[in-house]
Amino acid sequence: MKIRSLLSLLAVFLVSLIVAVSCTFPQPPTSTTSPSAVSTNQSIRLGFNNWPSFLYMQVAEESEIFNQNNVNVDLIFYDYAKSLQALKEGKIEANFHGLSDTIKMIDGNSNFNPVIVLTTDVSNGGDAMIVQKEIKQMADLKNKKVAVEKGEINHYFLLLALEKAGMSEADIKLESLDTRAAVAAFVESQVDAVVLALPYTKEALKRAGSQVLVSTKDFPQAIPAHLVVDRKLIEERRSDVQALVNTWFATLNFVRQNPESSYKIMADYMGVSVSEFKGYESEIKFFSAEENLRAFNSGSDLTSLPYAAKELSNFLLNAGMIKQKPDISQLFDSSFVEAYANSLNK
Structure with a gap:
């Protein structure tokens, strides 16, 4: 699955310093929740980073789509790796990141139980x-x-x-x-x-x-991105998890209907032009609710998340990235996307 562009440089330094400064992006963690977004309900601390699809949550925040779906969210920006650590340590209850990192979270971590409830997109050149x-x-x-x-x-x-x-x-x-x-x-x-x-x-x-x-154009299913939550959040606040999933799809629709204002929000947050942001977005493929449901099904290739997770677990184990083969039998929960899809047919 990290940018805030610096608007000025004080002087011309060595090339290394220039590159370091130009790659200095938003400093984590930063809450983007505004006072108007706070409700009497307990908030969900939701981590996100600068992967293009994840920035749709900034649109949800600024356009009050979280509120419209009756969920109180404390949206926090992290560098990618730090967002993973924050989720494992309980500093946030939900986060956007990739499948491989979710599998690594299971390895030797008995106190944390991640659940993938949504596929946002797959990297397609990103x-x-x-x-x-x-x-x-x-x-x-x-x-x-x-x-x-x-x-x-x-x-x-x-x-x-x-x-x-x-x-x-x-x-x-x-x-x-x-x-x-x-x-x-x-x-x-x-x-x-x-x-x-x-x-x-x-x-x-x-x-x-x-x-x-x-x-990843050469490996089109290799790096899917997800909304991952702590299982405790599902057990204790299932309706809020449903609201997060509903908000995701509502935001996709909002951006399609309001592209000018939406892309400006995301481009401004990244510190780039709208055309630059659209260039980033062209290198990912969003998943619809229907594509999500197909991906949750068992299968025999990487279009199936259970298959992909199994293959990825083997790969990570052989590569020495994890110490033991994790139990992925409870890693996916399609019920929230199913509920959203069913609501469209009513």
């Missing part, structure tokens, strides 16, 4: 490996320095791309760097390749001659 101009194919990465945030979703994507090319992590020199440092290292030519998600891919492509070697 995650990519950016390489320097001399690298033309995956084989050219052998013994080259590749920067990625180890253990996070783009590390998984890197391993997937290497595996497809008949390679492994042992064939490259992996540089474990957080996202912003990875961007800076690549732009400064300290590494040969970098694996990133939107919007950082755009920053990396500022390096002269750089290009996309592989992206």
Whole structure:
């Protein structure tokens, strides 16, 4: 599944400082709940980050769609990795993030029980490996320095791309760097390749001659994104979880009906132009309620979330990202999307 553009720079420093500043995005955690949004109901602390689809929640906040669906939400922006930690530590009750990270949450964490209640979208080019101009194919990465945030979703994507090319992590020199440092290292030519998600891919492509070697267009079902909640929230406040799901679909409809104001909200939040934001959004594919329900079904390929979770669990275990095979039998709950879909037919 991180930007607030800086509007000014005080001076021209070294290239490394320029890149670091240009990649300094909103500082987590930041609550965006306005006083008018507060109700007497207990609020849900909902984490989100700068993945384009997740910013639809900022539209829901500013357009009072949460209120219209009778749910009180404290919307909190985090850097992606920190949002995962916040959910595990109980600092938030719900969060938007990817399937692989949800599976990793189960591993050895008996006090936290994540449940996926909604698929927002899948990455369709939004995650990519950016390489320097001399690298033309995956084989050219052998013994080259590749920067990625180890253990996070783009590390998984890197391993997937290497595996497809008949390679492994042992064939490259992996540089474990957080996202912003990875961007800076690549732009400064300290590494040969970098694996990133939107919007950082755009920053990396500022390096002269750089290009996309592989992206999720080559792995269209590899990185789905979800609304994930703590099972305690379902047990104690089921109607509020339903309201969150209803709000998601209501916001999709609102954006379609009010594109000008909605895209301005999201672009302003990211600190980019509306056209830039639309460019980001073109590299993801939103899921309708019907597509959600199909994805929740059992199947034999990656279009089925239970199948994808099983395959991903095996992959993560073999890659050493998790210590044991997790129990994913209770990971998905389609009932909230089903209830929303049924409401449309009344």
